Amino acid sequence: xxxxxxxxxxxxxxxxxxxxxxxxxxxxxxxxxxxxxxxxxxxxxxxxxxxxxxxxxxxxxxxxxxxxxxxxxxxxxxxxxxxxxxxxxxxxxxxxxxxxxxxxxxxxxxxxxxxxxxxxxxxxxxxxxxxxxxxxxxxxxxxxxxxxxxxxxxxxxxxxxxxxxxxxxxxxxxxxxxxxxxxxxxxxxxxxxxxxxxxxxxxxxxxxxxxxxxxxxxxxxxxxxxxxxxxxxxxxxxxxxxxxxxxxxxxxxxxxxxxxxxxxxxxxxxxxxxxxxxxxxxxxxxxxxxxxxxxxx
Amino acid sequence: xxxxxxxxxxxxxxxxxxxxxxxxxxxxxxxxxxxxxxxxxxxxxxxxxxxxxxxxxxxxxxxxxxxxxxxxxxxxxxxxxxxxxxxxxxxxxxxxxxxxxxxxxxxxxxxxxxxxxxxxxxxxxxxxxxxxxxxxxxxxxxxxxxxxxxxxxxxxxxxxxxxxxxxxxxxxxxxxxxxxxxxxxxxxxxxxxxxxxxxxxxxxxxxxxxxxxxxxxxxxxxxxxxxxxxxxxxxxxxxxxxxxxxxxxxxxxxxxxxxxxxxxxxxxxxxxxxxxxxxxxxxxxxxxxxxxxxxxx
Numbered sequence: 383x384x385x386x387x388x389x390x391x392x393x394x395x396x397x398x399x400x401x402x403x404x405x406x407x408x409x410x411x412x413x414x415x416x417x418x419x420x421x422x423x424x425x426x427x428x429x430x431x432x433x434x435x436x437x438x439x440x441x442x443x444x445x446x447x448x449x450x451x452x453x454x455x456x457x458x459x460x461x462x463x464x465x466x467x468x469x470x471x472x473x474x475x476x477x478x479x480x481x482x483x484x485x486x487x488x489x490x491x492x493x494x495x496x497x498x499x500x501x502x503x504x505x506x507x508x509x510x511x512x513x514x515x516x517x518x519x520x521x522x523x524x525x526x527x528x529x530x531x532x533x534x535x536x537x538x539x540x541x542x543x544x545x546x547x548x549x550x551x552x553x554x555x556x557x558x559x560x561x562x563x564x565x566x567x568x569x570x571x572x573x574x575x576x577x578x579x580x581x582x583x584x585x586x587x588x589x590x591x592x593x594x595x596x597x598x599x600x601x602x603x604x605x606x607x608x609x610x611x612x613x614x615x616x617x618x619x620x621x622x623x624x625x626x627x628x629x630x631x632x633x634x635x636x637x638x639x640x641x642x643x644x645x646x647x648x649x650x651x652x653x654x655x656x657x658x659x660x661x662x663x664x665x666x667x668x669x670x671x672x673x674x675x676x677x678x679x
Numbered sequence: 680x681x682x683x684x685x686x687x688x689x690x691x692x693x694x695x696x697x698x699x700x701x702x703x704x705x706x707x708x709x710x711x712x713x714x715x716x717x718x719x720x721x722x723x724x725x726x727x728x729x730x731x732x733x734x735x736x737x738x739x740x741x742x743x744x745x746x747x748x749x750x751x752x753x754x755x756x757x758x759x760x761x762x763x764x765x766x767x768x769x770x771x772x773x774x775x776x777x778x779x780x781x782x783x784x785x786x787x788x789x790x791x792x793x794x795x796x797x798x799x800x801x802x803x804x805x806x807x808x809x810x811x812x813x814x815x816x817x818x819x820x821x822x823x824x825x826x827x828x829x830x831x832x833x834x835x836x837x838x839x840x841x842x843x844x845x846x847x848x849x850x851x852x853x854x855x856x857x858x859x860x861x862x863x864x865x866x867x868x869x870x871x872x873x874x875x876x877x878x879x880x881x882x883x884x885x886x887x888x889x890x891x892x893x894x895x896x897x898x899x900x901x902x903x904x905x906x907x908x909x910x911x912x913x914x915x916x917x918x919x920x921x922x923x924x925x926x927x928x929x930x931x932x933x934x935x936x937x938x939x940x941x942x943x944x945x946x947x948x949x950x951x952x953x954x955x956x957x958x959x960x961x962x963x964x965x966x967x968x969x970x971x972x973x974x975x976x
Contacts, residue, residue: 482876505890517890542886550878554886557873561892564865568858568938575925576854578934579779581847589839589851593802593814595858597894628872637875637968641865644941671934 384409386441387533390434390457390464392419394615395477395504396447398511399537404428405514406536411440413457434458438467443530444474445537447504450623451480454488470496473529477504477518479559481627482552483634489522489548498526501548502534503555507615515539519558521550556631559624560642565599566621567645570666573604577672583608606663610677618665619658621649681706683738684830687731687754687761689716691912692774692801693744695808696834701725702811703833708737710754731755735764740827741771742834744801747920748777751785767793770826774801774815776856778924779849780931786819786845795823798845799831800852804912812836816855818847853928856921857939862896863918864942867963870901874969880905903960907974915962916955918946 385408389400392414403410404427413431414420420430431437434457438444444464448454454476458464464474474492476485476499489499499522506516514537520527521544534541544550572595576586587608591601606612625646632639648665657664666674682705686697689711700707701724708726710733711717717727728734731754735741741761745751751773755761761771771789773782773796786796796819803813811834817824818841831838841847869892873883884905888898903909922943929936945962954961963971 505892507891517886519886519890540889542882544878544882544886553873553876553878554883556876557869557878557883558887558890558892560869560872561865561887561894561897564868564938565862565892565894568861568865571861571936571938572854572857575857575929575934575936576850578932579850579853579928581841581850581854585839585841586851586854589814589816589841590855590858592837593816593855594804594895594899595802595855595862597858597862597896598891599894600858602891631876632872635875635968637872638966639868639872640941640945641861641868641938644937648937669935671932 385532386411388412388431388437388441388444388464389447390437390444391447392423393447393449394508395511395516397423398508398513399445399447399516400428401426401512402514402537403533408533408536411437413437433462434464435462435467438464438472442469442472443533444468444472445477445533446474447477450478451484454478454480465495465497468497471498473498473500473526475500475502475530477502479503479555479624479627480552481630482549482556483631485552486547486549498523498529499548500526500530501551503551505555505558510539518542519544519551519554521545521547553631556628560628560639562599563621563625563628563649564641564645565597566603566662567648567665569597569600569604570607570663570669573607574666574669574672577674583675603663606661607666608675610675612660612664614659614661616662617659618649618652618662621662622646622653622658625649682829683708685709685728685734685738685741685761687734687741687743688745688750689720690744690746691805692808692813694720695805695810696742696744696813697725698723698809699811699834700830705830705833708734710734730759731761732759732764735761735769739766739769740830741765741769742774742830743771744774747775748781751775751777762792762794765794768795770795770797770823772797772799772827774799776800776852776921776924777849778927779846779853782849783844783846795820795826796845797823797827798848800848802852802855807836815839816841816848816851818842818844853925857925857936859896860918860922860925860946861938861942862894863900863959864945864962866894866897866901867904867960867966870904871963871966871969874971880972900960903958904963905972907972909954909957909961911956911958913959914956915946915949915959918959919943919950919955922946
């Protein structure tokens, strides 16, 4: 008999992860609030369920890929939430970007109900989710790992195991989001200055991606600016949220983060100007007095 | 007969570039204010000269690899400066990081003396200089390129040709320094937060260098923090200077650079605290309330 697994949330990451699990030969019981997305997943070999509770009743491992801690709380503890369907000893795998303190508290709440927990934020984007090649930043108990290992290997190219305490995975994810958010804003600032100085944006891209000023985010996001394509792969408002989580985490111990604070203001400026739903590269639109590249005819 | 070239300034970059020229079969006439460095270069097949003027009198191409615009002015126009030795029609190759306006003005001043000019800032570090694999961000006239091309190819893995006007090379270098300076400060901020949150610094390095938060600078500089080795490969004070040049460039057109301004304050804080001569990764020492890794016994 095939191993069963539940996936809650078929967004750009969750759908790809669920597809990777199907491809690896597992029976995947999915829930999403959008019927069309569920129907699409069924056409690819997955199973649709009526609620998080229904999905969770079909498997001992529940993978949650929702947007934030509020949605995580809702799909787990809400009406028809996963907890109502989970058998004692099941594992809840939390893949969202959340405050580490929230993740630590979530493990405690689940333990009180006799459930196991894996802190498991993800990185890599929709394409890597679909190909089973995301990075997972995980921490949790040996019992939890023993139950989820085959599923993690099916979803991820690299599973980092950061320790036995919940929160370590989320802390590393917070450090990653700090860098990712600052780097996109820095890429925008640098590209904007170059354009202001009369340089060819394509030449800037070519030189920087072969120089010490390069970053993963510069290389990945600046083509959106060069192509005048601000279709949201990940939106400006995601970094308003994520850098907020980074600052909240540091504020708990009164720790200063000058660049993070500045970058977050840049994303808020972009959002406030009406670009919150656009691709995060649209943070470049806060810079006045420059003409950005336009779509080729 | 071998082709002749002059190199002024045998610092960590200039020495490697001069060595690469010797290895490529050129006669290299070098000047440096430090006799021991010159003697070392002679032992490797180079020629020592008594002054910039003396070096410049031996070749039609003069490569200047000094720290800033003040030194450039001094080695070119000062007492026993290169201009006194240069024959009409010779080329001055300016490899320092300077304000683009300075570079544009320098070409005009040289043209008035019948000399050619190449705006040619460099990137890549001492190791790549020694192996002839630096990146050069160049711009200048076709006549200048025609004279310097064989020498550029000997020094660089990649020569970017950004246009016919002096200043374009320096502008791209300024964009690169903006990113490099912000990325080192961001790497320090992220590593500091991770340490504050109780993460293992080596684990942070391992995960981030395989995730979307990575940058060339994070990967290159954070090992200095992990190894507690702040021997200056490039010092904190270099970024106080370079981010100052970036801000001056933008200020000329009243252009805002929020992240650059913040990062520069971080380098100034580090310098003011006594770390200006240490490796630029020492910017992490501005963060209070954390214990940085110490040297293994």
